[in-house]
Amino acid sequence: xxxxxxxxxTGPDGELRWGRxxxxxxxxRAPLADGTPAVLLQHRAAxxxxxxxxxLPGGARDSHxxxxxxxxxxxxxxxxxxxxxxxxxxxxxxxxxxxxxxYTTVVADAPxxxxxxxxxxxxxxxxVPEDDVEAMALHSGFAQSWPSLRTRPVRMLLxxxxxxxxxxxxxxxxxxxxxxxxxxxxxxxxVPRTVELPDDVFGxxxxxxxxxxxxxxxxxxxxxxxxxxxxxxxxxxxxxRLATVTAVDADVTVVVTADRGLRDRLPRGTVALSPSAxxxxx
Numbered sequence: 001x002x003x004x005x006x007x008x009x010t011g012p013d014g015e016l017r018w019g020r021x022x023x024x025x026x027x028x029r030a031p032l033a034d035g036t037p038a039v040l041l042q043h044r045a046a047x048x049x050x051x052x053x054x055x056l057p058g059g060a061r062d063s064h065x066x067x068x069x070x071x072x073x074x075x076x077x078x079x080x081x082x083x084x085x086x087x088x089x090x091x092x093x094x095x096x097x098x099x100x101x102x103y104t105t106v107v108a109d110a111p112x113x114x115x116x117x118x119x120x121x122x123x124x125x126x127x128v129p130e131d132d133v134e135a136m137a138l139h140s141g142f143a144q145s146w147p148s149l150r151t152r153p154v155r156m157l158l159x160x161x162x163x164x165x166x167x168x169x170x171x172x173x174x175x176x177x178x179x180x181x182x183x184x185x186x187x188x189x190x191v192p193r194t195v196e197l198p199d200d201v202f203g204x205x206x207x208x209x210x211x212x213x214x215x216x217x218x219x220x221x222x223x224x225x226x227x228x229x230x231x232x233x234x235x236x237x238x239x240x241r242l243a244t245v246t247a248v249d250a251d252v253t254v255v256v257t258a259d260r261g262l263r264d265r266l267p268r269g270t271v272a273l274s275p276s277a278x279x280x281x282x
Contacts, residue, residue: 003062013097015097023058023059023060023061023070023101023102023103023104024058024059024061024067024068024070024071024074024103024104024105024106025055025056025057025058025059025071025074025103025104025105025106026040026056026057026058026071026072026074026075026081026086026105026106026108027039027056027105027106027107027108027149028040028057028075028081028086028108028109028110028114029107029108029109029110029130029151029194029204030109030110030111030112030113030114030127031111031112031192031206032113032127032129035192035206035207036129036130036131036153036204036206037129037130037151037192037194037204038113038127038128038129038130039127039128039130039133040056040057040075040079040081040113040114040116040125040126040127040128041054041055041056041125041126041127041128041133041136042054042055042056042057042078042079042121042122042124042125043122043123043124043125043126044121044122044123044139045120045121045122045123046123048121050139050140052137053137053138053139053140053142054128054136054137054138054139054142055138055139055141055142056105056142057074057075057078057079057081057125058071058074058075058078058103059074059077059078061104067091067104067106068088068091068106071091071104071105071106071108072086072088072106072108077119078119078121078122079116079117079118079119079122079125080115080116080117080118080119081110081114081116082114082115085110085111085114086108086109086110087108087109087110087193088106088107088108089107089108089109089193089194089195089196090106090107090194090196090202091104091105091106091107092104092105092107092148092149092200093105094141094144094145094148094149095141095144095145103141105145105149107149107194107202108194109192109193109194113127130150130151130204133146133150134146148200149202150202151194151202151203151204152197152201152202152203152204152251152252153203153204153206153249153250153251153252154195154197154203154204154205154250154251154252154253154254155209155247155249155250155252155253155254156205156207156208156209156254156255156256157208157209157211157239157242157243157253157254157255157256158187158208158209158210158211158256158278159211159235159236159239159255159256159257159258159259159262159275160180160183160184160210160211160212160213160216160235161212161213161214161216161235162256162257162258162259162275163183163256163275163278163279164176164179164180164183164216166258166275166276166279167183167279176214176215176216176219177215177216177217177218177219177220178219180210180212180216180219180221181219181220181221184210184219184221184223184226184228185221185223185226186282187208187210187225187226187278187281187282188208188223188225188226190281190282191205191206191207191208191225192204192205192206192207192225193205193281195254195277197252197254197271197273198271201252203252203254205254206225207224207225207226207227208225208226208278209226209227209228209229209242210226210227210228210229211228211229211230211231211235211238211239211242212228212229212230212231212235213230213231213233213234213235213238214235217230217231229242236259236261236262236265239255239257239262240262240265240266243255243266243267243270244267252271253267253269253270253271254270254271254272254273255270255271255272255273256272256273256274256275256277256278257272257274257275258274258275
């Protein structure tokens with residue numbers, strides 16, 4: 001029933017938490033002009049709980065809603081967000097109580113900072129660069145969960161031949177340059193984006209570096225989101241070499257490959273993801 005989640009839930013300790021069926025908020029991320037991520041924050045109205053602090057658009061979940069539906073609905077109601085421009089990436093329970101009450105943060109991306117509209121629950125809505133979030137006066141619950149929600153800049157290297165082979169019998173071998181160009185165009189259209197990494201870490205991928213070998217080196221690729229490295233010899237050798245080069249604008253290096261031999265050659269600290277992690281974007 002619409003609106004039946006509004007109200008306080010009382011736990012065994014007597015503490016009140018908003019949302020009879022729990023609550024959810026939307027962490028909406030979008031790329032700025034320089035490709036770095038910003039998040040949409042709400043300056044809470046003075047009359048609200050912890051008024052005057054900054055947090056995520058969110059609120060009570062109705063009994064018939066999923067946490068994703070509740071978070072997206074609240075962002076639309078409180079910030080006027082166009083729900084059709086929201087791509088959900090993950091969800092994570094960031095607060096809970098012994099009564100079973102939970103607050104779920106739904107992580108999502110938008111292709112660019114979206115227009116917003118205030119309602120009575122906010123005094124301001126602002127797209128804030130991720131690096132600036134911690135300096136703001138944050139709602140205590142959001143401040144506690146933010147370190148686990150923020151992204152780390154990712155340098156992603158793509159074993160392109162391995163990815164093509166993982167797509168199955170598409171006939172890519174008959175026109176390897178054409179199939180390569182098509183794949184990389186599709187990947188370019190899927191970034192920038194938030195990605196989930198091992199150990200519950202979120203990463204931000206603003207571009208994907210593709211390594212091409214053999215006949216694929218003649219593929220025509222002209223998109224800054226997928227810079228290309230052409231291997232004179234083995235693509236694996238080039239990937240292993242690139243993985244040792246420290247990128248000044250990245251905290252994490254990720255190599256996308258199913259090749260166990262290549263994975264064994266990667267420097268310590270490099271994250272290896274399976275091709276399905278990227279093919280799932282398409």
